[in-house]
Amino acid sequence: MTSVQTTTDPGREPSNVAQAATGVTRAPLAWLPTRTDLVAAAGFTAIAVYVLGRQWRAPASGYLVESGQDQRMWEWFFAVAAHSVTNFHNPLGTVLQNYPQGVNLMANTAMFGVSLPLTPVTLLFGPTVTWTLVLTAGLAGTAFAWYWLLSRYVVDSRAAAAVGGLFCGFAPGMISHANGHPNFVALGLLPLILACVIGLARGAGTRTTVLLGVLVAAQILLGEEPLLILAIGFGIFTVAYLAGHPRLALPTIAAALRPLLLAAAIALTLTAIPLWWQFFGPQSYQFIDHGPMGNDLKALLQFPAQSLGGMLSPGQDVAINPTEYNAYFGWPLLALVAGAAVWLRHSPTARAAAITTAVMCVLSLGAELTVGRDGTGIDLPWSWLERVPLLESVLETRFAMGAIPAIAVLLALATERALRQRAALGPWLALLLVALVPLVPTPLPSVDRAPAPAFFTDGTWRNYVSDGSVVTVPLPRPEDARALTWQVDADFGFPLAGGYFVGPVGPDKVAKYGPADRPTALLLAQAQKSGLVPRVTDAERAQAVEDLRFWHADVLVLPPGKNAAVLRRTVQALIDDPGHRAGDVWVWDVRRQVP
Incomplete structure (x- = not known):
């Protein structure tokens, strides 16, 4: 790099193009x-x-x-x-x-x-x-x-x-x-x-x-x-x-x-x-x-x-x-x-x-x-x-x-x-x-997070996943993306429906945070938020089957959490299956129901 003569007068007009381009009136020093x-x-x-x-x-x-x-x-x-x-x-x-x-x-x-x-x-x-x-x-x-x-x-x-x-x-x-x-x-x-x-x-x-x-x-x-x-x-x-x-x-x-x-x-x-x-x-x-x-x-x-x-x-x-x-x-x-x-x-x-x-x-x-x-x-x-x-x-x-x-x-x-x-x-x-x-900043607050469900960390999920996806209840979304951490803990052994990312929605490809909203995902999220079991109709059951097919779902997994009992009854009503416990989660194996 070429040198420029130093000047200590902050008001002096630069004497060459280089100084004018950079607003600098002194010579550069070594990079080291x-x-x-x-x-x-x-x-x-x-x-x-x-x-x-x-x-x-x-x-x-x-x-x-x-x-x-x-x-x-x-x-x-x-x-x-x-x-x-x-x-x-x-x-x-x-x-x-x-x-x-x-x-x-x-x-x-x-x-x-x-x-x-x-x-x-x-x-x-x-x-x-x-x-x-x-x-x-x-x-x-x-x-x-x-x-x-x-x-x-x-x-x-x-x-x-x-x-x-x-x-x-x-x-x-x-x-x-x-x-x-x-x-x-x-x-x-x-x-x-x-x-x-x-x-x-x-x-x-x-x-x-x-x-x-x-x-x-x-x-x-x-x-x-x-x-x-x-x-x-x-x-x-x-x-x-x-x-x-x-x-x-x-x-x-x-x-x-x-x-x-x-x-x-x-x-x-x-x-x-x-x-x-x-x-x-x-x-x-x-x-x-x-x-x-x-x-x-x-x-x-x-x-x-x-x-x-x-x-x-x-x-x-x-x-x-x-x-x-x-x-x-x-x-x-x-x-x-x-x-x-x-x-x-x-x-x-x-x-x-x-x-x-x-x-x-x-x-x-x-x-x-x-x-x-x-x-x-x-x-x-x-x-x-x-x-x-x-x-x-x-x-x-x-x-x-x-x-x-x-x-x-x-x-x-x-x-x-x-x-x-x-x-x-x-x-x-x-x-x-x-x-x-x-x-002056104060230290950023940090806490120890709750451990992932053992279902994901001890490999139990392998008994329920073939070549399809895991659908957590509710699905991961910008408001609650814990399932992403559970997937990492399972060494990416399965894909997830839903998620937290930026992606396109609709023919104009305008982006939003999270996936395009599927009706069943919205229903489950609302059930968790409200704490009320929704009235499930035949149309919603049919929509649930369609959404599970869209996601190529192998299993639905309900971990412990907010309004878990409401979510369990909602899923039971949606797919007409009582599900069962698998360690610390509830699961619904839908591989036969969703070909």
Whole structure:
């Protein structure tokens, strides 16, 4: 990579195309870590272990309480990837759940970039250990990667870079996603991608182009949505930066366009098969309609629940769920960011970062401004973008995640300036503590999960399964996906009807969470929810037989659980069979009834 002369004046206009393209006015340093870098990495790792400390107390059986059913789904993804490797199956799709239609795993962010390489860990220690390891390494690795980028391309001070890296790795959105979304936690490749883009804008050669293509391909196999959000955020940053230097815009584009296109071609070539499978393979879909999923305005100003500030000053619950606290920067931090933007107003980089922060936060508010869960009738920019291909499947609340690195840039730049201007150091550090201490995360709550029914763990299921599926009562679904764990414990010896995944429904192939709803599955779920045995008609009995045939069912299995007696009587009425106990479950062998 070529060098650029360092300048300490944050307001000086960059003297060449490379600087204009990146918003950087100092020379890049070596890629290799220094002793200070290792200390920073150790510190970030210690914080990540602290955040997930309760999960590490039982890494093979712990369950993050706020994950809902997401932990079960991700553990299943990790386990089925290892199963595919050891059995030489195609890892991109499977019929082990949602039998017989199956699941398009590439369209379900199964994170092949970690699930496949970590197959030995999953096989030796189980998918829960893999899950815990990925989350911990994801938090620490993301913090270090942004620290590395900031220290090489934005600031000279390692301490200032550490402030930015700390925020990037442990911002409220990162902590929230650590409950259940590793694809939004393991983001360490994103800063490396930006480093390559900066290098190419500075005239770096073919090796950097190839490296960029490989890194983008790897990120596609980790998570496409974070990559899309990063691209949008960096695009806004670049436009905002070049708007102040319009005479350099065309030379910058000319210098970067060809290597970027080549890198894109390399990435698409490397991921051609997975991407084809995702968009055109079995159980692919066009888009998923989430409905309105924008941030409430209060989500920008309040402290997250899983933080010191959230404990001492809880706000109104305006989040989608505990895994989607994508903003929650808190008013002190936003006030500090605004102040830093004014203080650094002569820095082109700071101005671009401030604009990026504002735009990404506005996009995260969705199509209509809501305050305290009340609509205001005010249309926002997302209302013009929500039907754009690729964007239509993004949860708009997550655009706030794109503001995190922009905020980190401002914090790093301001910290470095305070370190140089000693008189400002004390006030700046005091304000930084006021802004960041309320966001200090509390350890994520974790419990030991109940063991799987012995029917699955001791092999009793083998007496009831030939070549069809197991239908649990009720069927696994997004509200209760325990059966996925039981299937893993049985070493994937049978396919499951139903499941927890994203798949297409109807001729338009619009996606939903879970399988297409079969009448019998809905009836069983409603019986469990209501606690009432439904009145079963001949039509419903006929429908049950049809649904069992659709699922190629061998056996229905009712484990202990909520309203189990109601469910048992419902199944008995549906298939006119009393069933019998098999250890700790009730079973109905339907192989003769459902040819």
